[in-house]
Amino acid sequence: MAEAVEAGKAKVKKPRATASAKEGAEPAPVKAVKAVRRNRRSESTILGIFDATEAVILESGADRVNILDVCETAGISRGTFYRYFSSQDDLLDAFSRHRRDRFHAALIEATAPYTDPDERFDAVLRFVDDYLERGNARRLLVVAPEYAMRWLQRIFPDSVIRFQDVLGPVFDAWESRAGIKIDRELTCELLVRYILSEILVPAGPERRSLPRRLERMFAMLMQGRVSRR
Secondary structure (H helix, E strand, O other), rough: HHHHHHHHHHOOOOOOOOOOOOOOOOOOOOOOOOOOOOHHHHHHHHHHHHHHHHHHHHHOOHHHHHHHHHHHOOOOOOHHHHHHHOOHHHHHHHHHHHHHHHHHHHHHHHHHOOOOHHHHHHHHHHHHHHHHOOOOEEEEEEEEHHHHHHHHHHHHHHHHHHHHHHHHHHHHHHHHHHHHEEOOHHHHHHHHHHHHHHHHHHOOOHHHHHHHHHHHHHHHHHHOEEEEO
């Protein structure tokens, strides 16, 4: 009986040890996931789609945006379009973010060269004046009122914050000179609301004096909307 058991043991083969199980063997290396690089051509295509979307909206309104019209205006195929956007709603949402980012980037670019507080403040006034004069926000409001109102509501909180950042050195200088504490959030909120009011109800010929009117508004805020230190 014992001899039979020993014979059975001899017939059972032990499994071979794998390379990773061998003593001292290193585990198989894990392949690193390649980082996705931004494709300049893709970015250019997306910007072209946004430009085409803006043109279509200004021509026929947001409710009538047709993907085929956007593709024809941008000079791309529908297959290329769907490579970047899944639907019309996806496009309009991305386009809204693009317009918001473009507005904020233009504000920063217009004021970045100026470190002197007075020069920076003048740069902000020029930016606002130029935006109201050359921008298409009013045209967008006429042809696509619902879309425009949603966009203005969406951009409002971020714009208040952006103007606070840009006007930070200006407020610092004003507070130091006058010995006051400015309510910066309220001041910038009123500035944004002033811009919106100009879009909704244009001032007409009086708009030429916009920089001086904004200067008076800020002067009044400093006198009546501050707390003494």
